[in-house]
Amino acid sequence: MHINQRQLFFNHLAQTSDFPLAIEIDRAEGVYMYGTNGQRYLDLISGIGVSNVGHRHPAVLAAIQQQMDKYLHLMVYGEFVQSPQVRLAEALTQTLNLPQAQTAPYGRINNVYFSNSGTEAIEGALKLAKRFTGRPEVISCFNAYHGATQGALSLSGAEFFKRNFRPLIPGIRQIQHGATADLDMITNKTAAVVIEVVGGEAGVRVPEVAYMQALRKRCTEVGALLILDEIQTGFGRTGTFWAFEPYGIYPDVLVSAKGMGGGMPIGAFMASQEVMSVFKNNPILGHITTFGGHPVSCAASLATLTVIRDQQLEEQANAKGDLIKSLIQHPMVKEIRGKGLMLAAEFDSFEVLKKVIDRCIERGVITDWFLFCDNSMRIAPPLTITEAQIKEGCEIILGVLEVGV
Incomplete structure (x- = not known):
């Protein structure tokens, strides 16, 4: 029938x-x-x-098949040593070894936390910033889009998109993407600024170099973490592997998803070991996920990264x-x-x-x-x-x- x-x-x-x-x-x-x-x-x-x-892509399909022949899900994230996760994490951190970039306050990114999607990665990055700084406030941009879960939606910059889901999480303030005058709103109460390097859902808004450098400087001055959302821009979309590279800056936390999986679901937020280590205690297991870093998705992502770089x-x-x-x-x-x-x-x-x-x-x-x-x-x-x-x-x-x- x-x-x-x-x-x-x-x-x-x-x-x-x-x-x-x-x-x-x-x-x-x-x-x-x-x-x-x-x-x-x-x-x-x-x-x-x-x-x-x-x-x-043939390389992605081959990586998926090879991993399927070994194992699928084994254990909740972070407990077993799984080769696809380890190899991908190493490869991602190597893309961030950028000698021309400024040194971030807490060192180079060398730790990766895998999630299932971009919005999950944003949620993890928000928790990380609040836990590391002990501060309540987060700043995002008007007309930004960071995802549709409660925390990520709270960051989004269009009221019509979130009005009927309130109350959302408190302590969110918003600035204009690319407006240097608004950077004074970032203070010693700010845990983090979450910003897209290129404003995606705002209609592809590309900031000036001077603005991004001023943003980095202001975050450093007040001790706020700079979280760069590269969910749409990462993995080569804007002409460099990461969109922030031409700006001569370096993030405290970097978020990726979408293009990193070669068609498989995966996301990640990345930081230095010093920053990421706060999830280990007070409380223990400060951020957990069952399927984050699924071995098949990680294998597909590593193949995607390799294809982009090699070609x-x-x-x-x-x-x-x-x-x-x-x-x-x-x-x-x-x-x-x-x-x-x-x-x-x-x-x-x-x-x-x-x-x-x-x-x-x-x-x-x-x-x-x-x-x-x-x-x-x-x-x-x-x-x-x-x-x-x-x-x-x-x-x-x-x-x-x-x-x-």
Whole structure:
């Protein structure tokens, strides 16, 4: 008997909006997804920043299979010595051995705590900052997005997104991303500043070098931890492995997820051993997780990291991003912002953009919008995308714009 998957999707899968894309995908490979109706879709959003090395990269699949042949879950996090976790943690800390960066107050990052997602990593980083500093206050940015769980949602910067879930956690203050004048709000009561290096859901907002350096200086002056959220930007998305690298700064805590798993669920927050050690006592087991650092996800992540580094995908991202910027030139596009392959193309309104997005999907190109900037098109394809595939996608977008909405 034929099962109507689409109907089951609406009947039994919890919905998060009244207008999901509801595209039924049969398989995916590289930068393409294939519908059950035979339609091929060029993925220009990487599952919202996840598929940095494309869908089902051979190296990632091989790593998953090799680990599956050894063991899956063994024990709650932090008790057994598991090779995939150890090797990935070492590789991550090696990416953070940056001689050109300033020295952070508490030393170089050499400890990694694995989680299942970005929002979980943010929750752990929040606990870590409060426990280490003994302070109650955390500062985030307006129009920021750090996740949807209670603590992460408390940091988010759009009131409409969290209004109906209050009360959330107290002690959150907000500043404008990129506004140096607001840095005076960071005081000796501040446990941490949690900030995206590039404002993602705000529509890809890239700060000035001077601002990021002033932020680092202010946190150091008052003893607040600088927590950099690189959930969307990490693993090569913006032209360097970590987006903070060109700014000449160094975080106290670094958060990653999305693109680090090669399509598998994983996140992490990272700090120096001095900072991370506070979870060991008062209370013991100060932060625990059952599935964080799942060995299969860690194996996939290490393969992803290796592919990006060996193929120098982060170094290619800027040229590929520049090509996209040069091709999507049209009167309907008011501006194209971003770094590397993390771009936003701005339109007059959400109503105009939504029609463009829908028509692009009909023609086989997947794009999207931003939570806090719904008049801008998200363009963030896999880092593995080729020049020919970029031209293919941009031609379809331009074809839609030429027809008009």
